[in-house]
Amino acid sequence: MSENLFPSWPDVAAQLIEVAAGRTPADTVIRGGQWVNVHTREVLPDHDIAIKCGRIAYVGTDASYCCGPETEVIEAKGRFMIPGLCDAHMHIESGMLTPAEFARAVIPHGTTTMFTDPHEIANVMGLEGVRLMHDEALMQPVNIYTQMPSCAPSASGLETTGFEITPDDVAEAMAWPGIIGLGEMMNFPGVANADPKMLAEIAAAQRANKTVGGHYASPNLGPDFAAYVAGGPADDHEGTSEADAIARTRQGMRAMMRLGSAWYDVESQITAVTEKGLDNRSFILCTDDCHSGTLVNDGHMNRVVRHAITCGCDPLAALQMATINTATHFGLERELGSLTPGRRADVILTSDLSELPIELVMARGQIVADSGSINVDCPHLDWPDHARGTIHLGHTLQARDFEIRAPDGANTVTANVIGVVENQAPTKALKAELPVVDGLAEGAGDVCQIALVERHRGTGGVTNAFVSGFGYTGNMAMASTVAHDSHHMIVVGTDRAQMALAANRLAEVGGGITIFRDGAELALVELPIAGLMSDQPAIEVAAKAQKIVEAMEACGCNLNNAYMQHSLLALVVIPEIRISDLSLVDVTQFKKIPVIEGFK
Template identity: 45%
Template sequence: MRNTFCKKPLWEVNDHLVRVAQGKEPADTVIRHAKLVSVTTHEILEDADIAIASGRIAYIGVAGHTAEHCIGEKTTVVDATGLYATPGLIDSHIHIESAMLGPSEYARAVVPHGTTAILADPHEVANVRGLDGVKSMWEDAARTPLKTMLTTPSCVPAVLGVEDTGSSIDASQVAQSMTWPETYGLGEMMNFPGILNNEPNATNEVRETLKADRRVTGHYSVPESDRGLAAYIACGVSSCHESIGIDDVVAKLRMGMWVQLRYGSAWHNLPVYLPPLLQMGIDLRHCLLCSDDNHPNTLVSDGHMDRILREAVRLGCDPVTALQMASINCAEYLGIGEDIGSITPGKCADIVLMRDLTNFEAKRVYIDGDLVALNGKACFEVTPFAWPEFMTNTMNLGREITADTFRIPAPTANGTTDIDGPTTCKVRTITVDPGQTITRNTICTAPVQDGAVCADPATDLLKLCVFDRHHGAEGTHAFGFVHGFGIHGALAQTVAHDAHNLLVMGDNDEDMALAARTLIQCGGGEVAVADGKVLALVELPLCGLMSDLPAEQVAAKVEKVEEAWMAMGNTMPSPFMTMGVMSLACVPELRLTNRGYVNCVTFTMEDLIVA
């Protein structure tokens, strides 16, 4: 047992719990008359009592038994008549930075929704500021009751040799991080080609994690379910949240993997995978719920794990099974089921009292027996964190951005640009589909004007550019095209997975230049521009990824940006999140980094102009 995130380890208080359970000493808190959701037996136990002492559950009164014998003069008694008592909800895979909030503000946003623990992979910050940045994040996280468990980023950079990041992490650093008390595993191993080819650093990162008896989380994003998948799992990777189709999900489950069914702001895989799993009668004990990436306005307006539970039930899953996937399954996967994941004697008192099992509205939330949220509001304060300076000065392009920066010279047969040359040319294009991380590698026809290849708003062909923002004048940039966003104007963001370079997209060079300059001036973020005007801006001064403002204020800014997107012509959900993975060089089929196009099936570079 890790005992890291418990108020007190079981070995330290087991004798006290023995006395409380027998009524020889009073409990700190007794919850009475709840409908106890037993995730260990898949039951709802009516009129149950729960006695809490030293942050742990000492006794549960069920089948006609009560906890009256545990009540003393100083015991806090909570009447939970009509409420359901569920284990605290666990997000099995989350990137805090995607919410554009610091960890403590993130905790304030999610705990009132019943979330008591998260398994967080901070590879966004790590790609900008390495393990020092990760340490800063967890210093902030430690100031709240949320159990923020770390999975050390494994892929910094995500794929070797195709992009330039602000930092790097190798196997020796992974080994060092495994000694940290907050570390529970290795972050998603996106570099599956490195595993399959026995690339030393990738396999050694897994080896160091296994040596420390920690879990290796995965990201196997190819439609291959035979030798490659078997090899990936045999290496030690034990979970995956990135599948291509239901056949891949089933194959992973059959090979013993734990599969995370994802439902975030933009990536809606749960509705694709859960109904067929239920129809096939597949045992869901190895299925976990996760959000992966959530925008702040999703957290503020719709919720966190409670939102995912609502969707699971809407899709036909019974509520207790859904709760199992958000509690005990995750705890057992992590090897910490002796401490969290169920409401049973000896476990940490991470308990949510819910109004019902349809909306999963949390009325009271307890972590280690302490009331941390009441009626949708956090019971703990979050003061501004003193971030070190190296976390706030991360925009280093070393160049002046003008409209001419975005000019793409049109090629001719002799390799020179000719303003009287062809009026069109074929360009390799990233085609996106709403709500999906997978892209398509397509070829489109782009207009040529005055010797330059241009965007074509009439066919929804937008220009794309990625600038290295980490290495100053030595940095490079590359051009591409994208289809599927349908906007007029330009958009830019420094949330650009995973190197988080400056990503700019638009249908004209003037607006693209204004968008880029705006983010350089404010230290990073997200911006929408049209016809020479900034329509909306979210400033993210912390590594160009996170704000230092409260969640509600950040959510309001993001909402204005999304309104600007719609005014510009976009209709897809969470478009900035979809735009942010245009440079994610480990997910098929085609991506653009600061070095150029990457074919994420063959992991080779591709030319922009197609002969």
């Protein structure tokens, strides 16, 4: 049943009342479970749940009076009955999957609600891309709400995107049925400086009574942070420390603590609850970015809840952070997030609240997964042809396109270098003394080359710089058309000829990720939809993504989830230093900087 066909509470209120009063039989009764009540943080044994029209009509100690000859009875057998899990902030495109395939991947893990920000495709296809994601999301058997992207480009003047999102686009999208709010407001300097465009987008969302998502990626908790909060963002997921979490919640924001494929920010912030004793209702769990390998092998929001519990959080508090807290934040407390009358019957049966095995999943009153296997269709949108032809390089690239010419007479140069930090989104701004060979600055040691290749308009532009931290050895290159958020093409390599081979290969297949070494392709993930997503099942994409991981390791890289680090090196709103199609960018000062600062 699609979202736009799912009955609203007013449509079925009379039927829910009739079931609760015992005058009409329920469609389904879950019998003999332990009711996890996230409103009161209680576990109540020997309870039943009666369901009608996909919604909960009754929860109590005996629903036998709600049963009729046609009522389906599900025996909980003493297992815990918990609400379906909610992901408060995420990007479907980061899974390299369409909304349909992402839903198929996470439903067996107990995720029944997602709040998604498709700003990746917005940078490639503009408002049309957002609408396509929104429309496929509404077709799914679980709840996928869309946040209208706010920042494309993420930082005006520092990058060039395929399309630009405007306040008029935001105002138009606010009327779409699945739009829940404004996506993360990444241009935090713009908000703090009262940029008219940013404030117009926030105003459009607030006039529509929608939630404004935040993204304050700065350690500065002084006047800039105060100005950002005054600008209207209601939550933030960029915190990395206890102080960040406390500062946000004290100012009335929700602190969204993320555990993605490469971002491990729960452990460092949850002490605000577990040790400082802050009210956990101001805290929310999310994933932000999960690639297909994590989804297939490790889980989704169940993984985040388990991790929070491992970090010392009470299991019931952790569940609140992944259910009712999220629903309340988005104004949906009367619709989902708890197992109480009127809400959507999104129910998980599990035998252990700490380990959280997902044994049965129900969404909107329908069993959608059982014992880890999905048993419901996830319909696909018919994506238009032009969504599959978004890689435009302008010309076939050569090794010379990746040269970094040194000043005349230089024997060595002092270069600004992007320093990758394992398991964190921020980078370090480093400097390195690098050799000059035949007039070209060359990488040395752990420093190799990085390039951003323009791929939206076919300009032929290539920005070249240096990066360290991957540990690559030999003659290799890795290229990806997933390059948050502008989504040009990022190429990292130790050899310019391999960099050209990798870039041209992605143009040939319509986008994706590839690794070359010594002229041979070691691994490839095709991502033909906008150069960001595959429409293949998650298990197949995950298998190809694993080949990428293995190829990176074969080339000397042992970073955890290094691909995610690779894909974020162009995100010019997260400190300290990034690459764009225009130049290197110092994100602590939001200004362009040269690759070569000096020479000898």
